[in-house]
Amino acid sequence: MTMRFRLLILSAFLLLPSVSFAQQSVTCASDSAGHRVYCAADTRGGVVLLRPRAPGLRCRQGIEWGFDASGVWVEHGCAAEFQVKPYEGGPWWWDSGRGHHPEPWRGVGACFYRNVGYDGPYFCLSRGERIDQMPLGFDNAISSIQVVRAEHVVIFSKDNFGGYGGAVREDVPNLKHWRIPETNKSWNDRVSSIRVE
Secondary structure (H helix, E strand, O other), X not given: OOHHHHHHHHHHHHHHHHHHHHOOEEEEEOOOOOOOEEEOOOXXXXXXXXXXXXXXXXXXXXXXXXXXXXXXXXXXXXXXXXEEOOOOOOOEEEEOXXXXXXXXXXXXXXXXXXXXXXXXXXXXXXOOOEEOOOOOOOOOOOOEEEEEEOOOXXXXXEHHHEEEEEEEOOOEOOHHHOEOOOOOOEXXXXXXXXXXX
C-alpha cells in the first residue's frame, strides 16, 4: 500500500464526522391525539422536510410542522423525517406556527417578528451581528422586536444602514407606537437593515 493511498484513506475517515453532521436527519411525530411534539435539534441553519413517514400524511410547513428555538415541532398528525442543516453563522429564521408563541431564545442579541406581540415568523441575530439587506419576506415587514440581553439594537429604514435610524435597548411589542424622527410615520413595516450591539 503506497503512502499516497494511506493518506487518502486517512483523510476520508477524518472527513466522515463533518459529512454526517452536515446531513443530520431527525424523525419527529406528533402524539396520538395530534398534539404538538418537539424534537431537539439546533435549527439555526434551517430545516427541510425530507419525507412524511406514510403516504397521504399532511405535513405543511408553518401548519403541521416548523422549527424554532426548541427544535423541530410537529402537530395535527404529521410524522416525518427532516434534514437539519448546519449553522454557519449569521441570522437564523424561525416560525413557531399559528396560535403558538415562540419559545424563549437563550442567546444574547435580539429577535425580530413579522407580527406585533412577538408572534409569527421571526429571526434572531446575536450581539455583534448585522444584516445589511433583509431577506425575502422580511424587508419592510417587522412589527415587533425582542431585545435579549443585547446592549442595544439599531434599525434603519434603508438597505446598507441608510435612511432613518433608531436605537432601542428594550423590547418593542408594537412598532406602530414608535415614531421615526422628523416624520409622522411609525417604524412598523419599515425596517430594511439592522445592527445588534
